[in-house]
Amino acid sequence: MQMIAKATEKVRVRFPPSPTGFLHIGSLRTALYNYLFARKHGGEFILRIEDTDRARSVPGGVESIIRTLEWAGIEYDEGPQLAPSPGLRPSSPLGRGEGEGKGEHGPYVQSERLDIYKKYAEQLIKKSKAYYCTCTPQRLEELRQAQMERKEPTRYDGQCRKLSNSKLQIANSSYVIRLKVPRTGKTKFEDIIHGKLEFENKLIDDQVLMKSDGYPTYHLANVVDDHLMKISHVIRGEEWLSSNPKHILLYKALGWKPPQFAHLPLLLNSDHSKLSKRQGDVAVEDYIKKGYLREALINFVALLGFNPRADKELYTIDELIDEFDLAKVNKSGAVVNFEKLDWMNGSYIRHMPLDELVTLTMPFLPTDDMKLARKVVALEQERLKKLSDLSEATEFFFVEIPHYEPEILIWKKSPKESVAPNLQALHDFLSDYDGTWDANALESAIKLWIEQKSRGVGEILWPMRVALSGRLASPPPFDIAAILGKTRTLARLEYAIKLAKKL
RNA sequence: GGCGCCAUCGUCUAGUCUGGUCUAGGACACAAGCUUUUCAAGCUUGGUACCCGGGUUCGAAUCCCGGUGGCGCUACCA
Numbered sequence: 001m002q003m004i005a006k007a008t009e010k011v012r013v014r015f016p017p018s019p020t021g022f023l024h025i026g027s028l029r030t031a032l033y034n035y036l037f038a039r040k041h042g043g044e045f046i047l048r049i050e051d052t053d054r055a056r057s058v059p060g061g062v063e064s065i066i067r068t069l070e071w072a073g074i075e076y077d078e079g080p081q082l083a084p085s086p087g088l089r090p091s092s093p094l095g096r097g098e099g100e101g102k103g104e105h106g107p108y109v110q111s112e113r114l115d116i117y118k119k120y121a122e123q124l125i126k127k128s129k130a131y132y133c134t135c136t137p138q139r140l141e142e143l144r145q146a147q148m149e150r151k152e153p154t155r156y157d158g159q160c161r162k163l164s165n166s167k168l169q170i171a172n173s174s175y176v177i178r179l180k181v182p183r184t185g186k187t188k189f190e191d192i193i194h195g196k197l198e199f200e201n202k203l204i205d206d207q208v209l210m211k212s213d214g215y216p217t218y219h220l221a222n223v224v225d226d227h228l229m230k231i232s233h234v235i236r237g238e239e240w241l242s243s244n245p246k247h248i249l250l251y252k253a254l255g256w257k258p259p260q261f262a263h264l265p266l267l268l269n270s271d272h273s274k275l276s277k278r279q280g281d282v283a284v285e286d287y288i289k290k291g292y293l294r295e296a297l298i299n300f301v302a303l304l305g306f307n308p309r310a311d312k313e314l315y316t317i318d319e320l321i322d323e324f325d326l327a328k329v330n331k332s333g334a335v336v337n338f339e340k341l342d343w344m345n346g347s348y349i350r351h352m353p354l355d356e357l358v359t360l361t362m363p364f365l366p367t368d369d370m371k372l373a374r375k376v377v378a379l380e381q382e383r384l385k386k387l388s389d390l391s392e393a394t395e396f397f398f399v400e401i402p403h404y405e406p407e408i409l410i411w412k413k414s415p416k417e418s419v420a421p422n423l424q425a426l427h428d429f430l431s432d433y434d435g436t437w438d439a440n441a442l443e444s445a446i447k448l449w450i451e452q453k454s455r456g457v458g459e460i461l462w463p464m465r466v467a468l469s470g471r472l473a474s475p476p477p478f479d480i481a482a483i484l485g486k487t488r489t490l491a492r493l494e495y496a497i498k499l500a501k502k503l
Numbered sequence: 504g505g506c507g508c509c510a511u512c513g514u515c516u517a518g519u520c521u522g523g524u525c526u527a528g529g530a531c532a533c534a535a536g537c538u539u540u541u542c543a544a545g546c547u548u549g550g551u552a553c554c555c556g557g558g559u560u561c562g563a564a565u566c567c568c569g570g571u572g573g574c575g576c577u578a579c580c581a
Binding site for chain 1: 504505506507508509510515518530531539540542543544545575576577578579581
């Protein structure tokens, strides 16, 4: 794909979130694709904060985004830096930003670049490529309504475009600056993912460049910054595809060469609408809280819209970098399949070294005892889908006696009258047992004893397991007994016998 | 309404550019079986897809045209 990386042009990509809340899972994928592309081509990845909508920016928004990227291990080379503070996960180095994190193209926060946008907007006015517009929002709204009723395309009617561009004109009124879009011809460009595209100029609106509050719109700020920051490839969501001709026209008006574009397919809800909060969590923070591993979430999100190989599902970040290819990114939207995320996360959990897993799961356990935690986690490791499952799954280890419905002590293949005597026999055997109290020794001793008594394995082991765990499903009874120790094991058996007698 | 994008199992996808090896492959989920005190894991097996209609061709999931459907945009939001 010679259109991707020309030897002469350094690959520089950017991820430009708005600090309007938490990082969206779709944004995480966009950030990841940009990151993969940059790393693959030895380029640079820039984080830029687009806070030009003052009403929607929220306090702490920038920090939240940076922390989340940090958690995900997506490092940026240039961009705003946070004051050092105890992070979420110390193991992930933040971008090797230059110095203060400003880089040579900073600042990387748009609200700190207002004079730059103003300068270019005025330049466009001088060149007659843009004009002041004093139309009120009410007039614009009425205009739109009328156009809708007449079934015409909605667009600005150009009332102020005809006026002369003087400061006088705007003297005492609130105004915006609009781009003077050509009325004829077509705007063409080539998208790396979608190929050649063209739009009729007469259908493109005279885009607002500067708002009346002195802030630029996305369109202006984005184009100016991408140019000034020497961005080579704009990789963003497909919701931007329709406005791309406006951006191309803007580059042209400013006399700049546009970068290359790649518009990524959208992430969808199961009903195929654009992924939204209604149908599950979309904030990456929610996934962190629930105990999804960063490796799993990255792997999962990477495969939404892209699949390098036919028969491989699990990729490390290095493999993803290696295999990443914008030309292989899908064109159609992808429904987010959360069940697959669970499977993938479980798979990563199972393959994780135990000590690492224990460290990550400590917040989900009601104990500070690392040795105990290690044993408990080892038992549950292959059962977990996400770390937060551990709290509930292991609760029975940390209570005095677990409570449960007595009926669940009954094994499906044996009569309820046998439960109490079976448990009593087991209790007596265990209280006399003086071998090693670990899972293996207990298992062979108990199984041997069952055989000698010529009983079924199930009629002893099922009630034993329920007595120790209080649950229909749990790890094997020997493992639980080993962790519980002899005293607590016997106590739980005694409690179960009491219940069983009433059955 | 206008403009644009898209279209392979329920879902993520491989295959489409360079038509035959595709009676369409993998994964998740589902079902059955093995193992087993239960669950999980693991292994084995199974069902389900080329949106529709034309055309080009000896041959089309793949190329062309027309429908249909879905989605996105249509703001002084990004």
